[in-house]
Amino acid sequence: MNTLLDLLSWISLVAGSSFIIIGAIGLIRFPDFFTRLHAASVIDTLGCIFIMLGLMLQAGLGIVTVKLFLVVIFILFTTPTAAHALAKAALHGEVKPLLHHSGD
């Protein structure tokens, strides 16, 4: 049972690390503000959820797991709000999305 929990926790931690690296690479490489926003949201949702899930499986039942759960819930509530505010502010600030040009 303990080995199974360790295995699940390691898989979760490695998955979270991969998603964080993928999101950070996208943050550097993508050509446009709105695509970078999309890449950053990968870090905020999938990376955060998987890493916190791995830590919860390591911690077992207790106050630590409750705190980790609170952090996850808080991040899941706040980061979409921040991303929406960023996109809206960028549109107000006349950052145009990079669109595909069929002509020229």
Add this chain to the structure above:
Amino acid sequence: MFAVTTVAILVAMLLALGRALLGPTLYDRILAVNTFGTITVLFIAIFGFLTERPEFLDIALVYALINFITTIAVLKFFEYGDMGRSSLDQQESDI
């Protein structure tokens, strides 16, 4: 296994910092700082487990709160040019 995740988080922090320094527009920088804050919350949590002191999680919770408030406040300032103005005269008043 905690060490692998810590290294991944540090690499992601470097990349986010690079976008914050490079970013052509202001919003790219704000996005990079927001992402950096989220990664910092994860780093604090996993650093507590790495050093076997999970009490750091309180700091992570407070850091997530401050990160959100910072992003919203900076965006409000740069979108409307003012922090304290009542926005009743605006059609799109809520951020």
